[in-house]
Amino acid sequence: MMIAETDLILNADGSIYHLNLLPEDIAETIITVGDPERVGDVSKYFDRIEVKKGKREFITHTGYIGSKRITVVSTGIGTDNIDIVFNELDALVNIDFKTRTVKPDLTRLEIVRIGTSGTIQPDIPIDSILVSEYALGLDNLMTFYVSDLSEKDDGLAQSLKQHVQSFQLPEPYVASCNSNLLEKIGDGLIKGITLTAPGFYAPQGREVRAKNVFKNFIEIFQSFNYQGTRVTNLEMETAGIYALAGILNHKALSVNAILASRAKLEFSKKPYKVVDQAIKHVLEKL
Numbered sequence: 001m002m003i004a005e006t007d008l009i010l011n012a013d014g015s016i017y018h019l020n021l022l023p024e025d026i027a028e029t030i031i032t033v034g035d036p037e038r039v040g041d042v043s044k045y046f047d048r049i050e051v052k053k054g055k056r057e058f059i060t061h062t063g064y065i066g067s068k069r070i071t072v073v074s075t076g077i078g079t080d081n082i083d084i085v086f087n088e089l090d091a092l093v094n095i096d097f098k099t100r101t102v103k104p105d106l107t108r109l110e111i112v113r114i115g116t117s118g119t120i121q122p123d124i125p126i127d128s129i130l131v132s133e134y135a136l137g138l139d140n141l142m143t144f145y146v147s148d149l150s151e152k153d154d155g156l157a158q159s160l161k162q163h164v165q166s167f168q169l170p171e172p173y174v175a176s177c178n179s180n181l182l183e184k185i186g187d188g189l190i191k192g193i194t195l196t197a198p199g200f201y202a203p204q205g206r207e208v209r210a211k212n213v214f215k216n217f218i219e220i221f222q223s224f225n226y227q228g229t230r231v232t233n234l235e236m237e238t239a240g241i242y243a244l245a246g247i248l249n250h251k252a253l254s255v256n257a258i259l260a261s262r263a264k265l266e267f268s269k270k271p272y273k274v275v276d277q278a279i280k281h282v283l284e285k286l
């Protein structure tokens with residue numbers, strides 16, 4: 001079936017609407033980062049860069065480390081941006097732009113997020129690196145997609161959902177990482193459940209001047225424990241990444257540089273150093 005011009009929007013040069021990329025511009029191994037400036041912090045480790053393109057907050061560099069071709073793309077902040085980036089990356093490999101049809105042989109991308117995050121657990125230190133085994137989405141992205149996510153809910157997912165809803169928070173969704181990528185990259189990193197929030201301030205329990213409905217937000221998530229498995233950290237993309245990777249059959253893993261300790265009220269004095277450590281760890285393992 002032909003995909004309408006309004007569903008798959010292409011620019012005049014044939015590139016995809018927001019990412020501004022042609023199918024040949026991306027590798028099958030993709031690193032996503034939130035901050036557009038972090039793209040260069042990753043690609044500076046490439047042996048050579050062959051593509052540098054961008055539009056809005058979506059900056060892309062593609063290059064090689066040895067013979068491995070890697071793309072790094074910035075997503076900006078939030079699962080609404082993940083919606084754009086994941087649908088467009090998938091279209092770049094799995095839609096024939098000339099016929100506007102789905103290709104008969106689908107490509108499975110390997111996608112690793114390198115982002116920043118805050119921990120809620122006192123024993124997880126700032127400046128550590130954490131990999132998300134599971135993600136708990138408090139955002140509403142999955143309201144709009146047909147998926148078998150809730151059919152796949154195991155005891156942990158069901159228990160997480162019950163816990164969240166018992167505090168009158170919105171119904172969440174639970175999605176997990178790709179186990180092959182976890183095996184390949186997770187070695188030596190702290191593992192945990194990442195809470196993906198639809199905002200940085202009240203949706204992560206912060207209060208500056210605007211007041212918070214959920215005064216004990218951090219304690220609500222600290223108090224969850226399912227057979228020793230805990231909610232470990234807060235950020236704004238991982239659940240959307242894991243859920244859309246599942247729907248589109250790509251592999252995904254989220255690696256978090258822990259900059260804030262919400263339990264100890266501390267923030268990193270060397271944020272760029274720990275992000276750089278996370279970048280080097282991922283590039284060495286890929």
Ligand SMILES: O=P(O)(O)O[C@H]1O[C@H](CO)[C@@H](O)[C@H]1O
Nearest residue numbers: 034035077115116235236237
């Ligand atoms: O550092 P990045 O990758 O942007 O990730 C985290 O930082 C941003 C908030 O400051 C959110 O995007 C959050 O997920």
Ligand SMILES: O=c1cc[nH]c(=O)[nH]1
Nearest residue numbers: 116117118235236260
């Ligand atoms: O606390 C934090 C730190 C980084 N990013 C977030 O979303 N939250």
